[in-house]
Amino acid sequence: MEKVKTILLNKGVYSDNDAEAEKLRRELKKDGVFLINVMSSPGAGKTTTLISLINRLKTRLNVGVMEADIDYDIDAVRVAEKTGCKSVQLHTGGMCHLDASMTRQGLEELGYKGLDIVFLENVGNLVCPAEFDTGAHLDIMILSVPEGDDKPLKYPLVFRKCGLVIINKTDALPYFDFDMEKCRRNILDRNPQAEVIPVSAKRGDGMAELEQFFINKINGKEKT
């Protein structure tokens, strides 16, 4: 097993999380680090998608990963083993989301200097993580086919907040009543600026397009 640190996060002490997030975002930008906050329901395939994506990106970029969970140790080890990337496990101590102060604690333990891109895998939850700015330069989410094409209607905030919606498990499309075009419309109704990329992280479909999305973000200096 790879050696992976596990960090028990302290609850944020800053009353103004938005200001703290903005400060962190500026500091990271100065250091040339692009931080991506990844949100999804439990079981949408965050870790599998990240492993597949990182294995494509790592030849061109220095990648780091922070895996947040309420209380679990396996994901960061799995990412480290399967990608060889710098990885830490964050325990939220039961908290349902991450804020900017918790993200900063994770980044300090990870050691982010010299990295081009850091993925923060948030707690599996479509509600609370959307309410807290982590300091990321880009919020993205993963919706999986078995969850249904109506989820943008039921959890509007997370869809409004995300610049990229990955629709995962497209290999399962034949077995579920999921209308891709309807889902895309539901997403764009909530957030006309969202990019939508369908993938099967398991089978590899769509992963080249997803890789290119991130390469463009970094090379095009599209950092916000």
Place this chain on the structure above:
Amino acid sequence: MEKVKTILLNKGVYSDNDAEAEKLRRELKKDGVFLINVMSSPGAGKTTTLISLINRLKTRLNVGVMEADIDYDIDAVRVAEKTGCKSVQLHTGGMCHLDASMTRQGLEELGYKGLDIVFLENVGNLVCPAEFDTGAHLDIMILSVPEGDDKPLKYPLVFRKCGLVIINKTDALPYFDFDMEKCRRNILDRNPQAEVIPVSAKRGDGMAELEQFFINKINGKEKT
């Protein structure tokens, strides 16, 4: 479309939610109403499972349903149309969970007197709803096959709290790497008292056993 009330809930004003939940539980018991709090991830099939279950129960029991969502109106209408049961839609106004005071507001709008059993479909979220006692006599959860057999390890509290875990979408078992026996062990490790019933609400598999579980609860006077 059926006429279904939509209620915007006010945040609980009681500092001691546990005491308020206990009070509600006692009052409902006195009125002969059995309240069931249904939790799951987004897209696990709560509404589809409830519709299938209620259509089996309604010939023997008077059933009511409360559908909680952050901001969405379709589920309660769907339940009312497909079952003919008393149904209300609860809007949590962005809140990630229900507490006992919010549950009481819903019950009052539903009009619960004369009902034998009321299902409360909680917000789709495996984290926060598990932390708040709604006043229900039984907490249950629905885990779906595409979410993975490791979820009891990642979200232990909700599994510890539930007297029944329904494993839904068993029709999708051939397409996912889901080990039913491993999942059952993961659940029972967290909660040795949990009943585990695999079903396909879409296809009907396991629904007779699920129906019998609730009939036994009501007839056996197993109300706690």
